[in-house]
Amino acid sequence: MSDIRSEIRLLLAGFGGQGILFAGKVVAYAGLIEDRELSWLPSYGPEMRGGTANCSVTLASSPIGSPLVTEPDVLVAMNRPSLEKYAPIVRPGGVIVYDSSLIDTMPVRDDVQIYDVPATGITSEQDLGGLANVLMVGKLWRETQFCAEDTLTAALEKAIPARKAHLLEPNLRALKLGKSYV
Amino acid sequence: MSEKVLMKGNEALAEAALRAGCDCFFGYPITPQTEVAAYMARRMPKVGGVYLQAESEIAAINMIYGASAAGARVLTSSSSPGISLKSEGISYLAGADLPAVIINVQRGGPGLGGIQPSQADYWQATRAMGHGDFHVTVLAPSTVQEMCDLVALAFDLADRYRTQVMILADGLLGQMMEPVVLPEPAGADARADKPWALTGTGGVRPGNVANSLCLVADNLEARNVERFRRYEVIRDSEQRAETYLVDDAETVIVAFGACARVAKSAIDTLRRDGVAVGLIRPITLWPWPADAINAVLDGGVVRRMLSVEMSMGQMIDDVKLTVNGRIPVDFFGRSGGVVPTPAEVEGAVRRLVDAGDGAPAAAGVTAGVAAHNANNGKEA
Numbered sequence: 341m342s343d344i345r346s347e348i349r350l351l352l353a354g355f356g357g358q359g360i361l362f363a364g365k366v367v368a369y370a371g372l373i374e375d376r377e378l379s380w381l382p383s384y385g386p387e388m389r390g391g392t393a394n395c396s397v398t399l400a401s402s403p404i405g406s407p408l409v410t411e412p413d414v415l416v417a418m419n420r421p422s423l424e425k426y427a428p429i430v431r432p433g434g435v436i437v438y439d440s441s442l443i444d445t446m447p448v449r450d451d452v453q454i455y456d457v458p459a460t461g462i463t464s465e466q467d468l469g470g471l472a473n474v475l476m477v478g479k480l481w482r483e484t485q486f487c488a489e490d491t492l493t494a495a496l497e498k499a500i501p502a503r504k505a506h507l508l509e510p511n512l513r514a515l516k517l518g519k520s521y522v
Numbered sequence: 523m524s525e526k527v528l529m530k531g532n533e534a535l536a537e538a539a540l541r542a543g544c545d546c547f548f549g550y551p552i553t554p555q556t557e558v559a560a561y562m563a564r565r566m567p568k569v570g571g572v573y574l575q576a577e578s579e580i581a582a583i584n585m586i587y588g589a590s591a592a593g594a595r596v597l598t599s600s601s602s603p604g605i606s607l608k609s610e611g612i613s614y615l616a617g618a619d620l621p622a623v624i625i626n627v628q629r630g631g632p633g634l635g636g637i638q639p640s641q642a643d644y645w646q647a648t649r650a651m652g653h654g655d656f657h658v659t660v661l662a663p664s665t666v667q668e669m670c671d672l673v674a675l676a677f678d679l680a681d682r683y684r685t686q687v688m689i690l691a692d693g694l695l696g697q698m699m700e701p702v703v704l705p706e707p708a709g710a711d712a713r714a715d716k717p718w719a720l721t722g723t724g725g726v727r728p729g730n731v732a733n734s735l736c737l738v739a740d741n742l743e744a745r746n747v748e749r750f751r752r753y754e755v756i757r758d759s760e761q762r763a764e765t766y767l768v769d770d771a772e773t774v775i776v777a778f779g780a781c782a783r784v785a786k787s788a789i790d791t792l793r794r795d796g797v798a799v800g801l802i803r804p805i806t807l808w809p810w811p812a813d814a815i816n817a818v819l820d821g822g823v824v825r826r827m828l829s830v831e832m833s834m835g836q837m838i839d840d841v842k843l844t845v846n847g848r849i850p851v852d853f854f855g856r857s858g859g860v861v862p863t864p865a866e867v868e869g870a871v872r873r874l875v876d877a878g879d880g881a882p883a884a885a886g887v888t889a890g891v892a893a894h895n896a897n898n899g900k901e902a
Contacts, residue, residue, distance in 0.1 A: 372527075
């Protein structure tokens with residue numbers, strides 16, 4: 341991967357309802373806090389209802405052209421269709437993080453780093469149901485250091501609206517679990 | 523400077539409208555612009571404005587007519603099929619010289635089409651936004667910041683020239699989030715005086731009339747001639763375009779909105795390989811920025827232009843009209859809601875350069891790389 345502090349292009353993908361867009365927002369807010377160029381682009385439309393949802397996020401040091409990530413440095417996949425669809429387009433040298441609780445297949449790539457995380461399983465066991473997305477962001481940070489550690493926490497805090505402040509604590513726990521998952 | 527916030531293009535646009543003193547919003551939901559209406563529904567009542575979801579697009583545009591006639595700053599918003607429904611009302615607004623701002627967050631067509639980003643309403647916006655002799659001023663943002671910044675300009679142009687101003691965006695710009703610095707709220711004195719508005723005579727002045735009906739041909743002609751004099755002023759003074767790396771460019775891409783972003787990515791890659799390529803990005807689609815294109819042509823370096831669009835090729839007509847046969851003009855586009863990738867645009871440029879015109883392409887490459895940093899500004 342090229343210098344991750346100058347540009348990182350992420351594709352996050354899964355089912356609608358898994359918090360894919362929120363996970364992307366946390367990454368985007370990290371870029372905002374560090375005053376980097378950034379873009380966040382969701383898939384929208386009928387595919388969000390029960391189908392796949394995905395989200396392109398780019399953090400960069402110079403203005404971003406196309407916000408649509410077609411050759412990601414990083415893929416976060418939270419269902420099998422997403423992994424099968426997007427694993428082949430990850431840049432050589434890139435990173436794939438996938439939820440092995442929900443995906444019973446392995447990506448066939450020997451030119452990228454692959455991390456399997458049973459994110460949905462861990463979060464269910466820890467009474468953090470629905471926060472597998474945030475755990476995945478934690479793991480993603482562990483493997484790529486896409487922002488400073490303090491920034492990551494601040495970004496999560498910023499992404500949670502004030503009216504949902506009671507959800508901050510479980511979110512921070514999920515993030516921590518991801519950051520420490522080996 | 524205000525703090526940067528992270529917002530969707532549609533939301534930034536709506537917030538900018540509020541800050542520009544928008545009094546009334548009338549609309550009807552349609553993907554991919556619904557966030558504009560949703561944001562307005564949430565905020566308008568809190569700032570003492572009017573938000574109304576009409577029963578249809580046609581109703582909404584006619585509410586715009588009424589509120590504008592009464593002197594209010596008015597906004598409506600839709601996406602391609604909904605804009606077609608509004609076109610009758612837009613023509614009536616033009617005929618009655620009523621200012622209005624109309625947002626089109628385009629999606630693929632024709633017909634109901636799809637909901638993915640498109641630029642296929644270019645002809646409609648710039649050529650025939652309704653029946654009769656009139657133009658709509660058309661602004662084309664390319665970033666979320668511009669989704670925001672062009673709104674106040676749109677209201678100002680609408681009021682100043684008593685014309686209809688369209689912001690021609692697309693689903694990509696509407697849905698994406700970028701950091702944006704929101705504009706300061708406009709002061710009350712920034713608002714144009716509207717002596718023509720139907721505000722009540724108070725028994726001291728003759729009544730005003732807002733009407734597009736004019737049955738005497740000579741009178742209607744005179745009204746149209748007067749309106750076209752205003753259009754001439756707009757054409758002379760309101761063209762806007764950005765140029766990027768054009769000084770030494772033998773190939774110049776012309777692209778607006780989301781396509782201009784894709785083109786810039788392609789250009790940066792091509793420049794690293796020594797290909798002398800640049801970009802003209804029209805910000806006003808009407809008035810068409812002929813001056814910016816002529817300036818590049820007059821530079822004498824450009825050998826070919828390439829119009830890059832999310833359509834089957836519409837803006838290329840205007841590029842060709844300006845170029846007027848001086849150099850070849852080619853086209854690359856994707857239609858139906860497909861967003862071209864930088865690699866595709868790069869390929870299109872390479873094919874053109876390789877085909878050549880008898881001279882080696884990409885001389886003076888190093889000068890171009892230096893120009894990369896120096897020539898990044900806007901030409902107003």
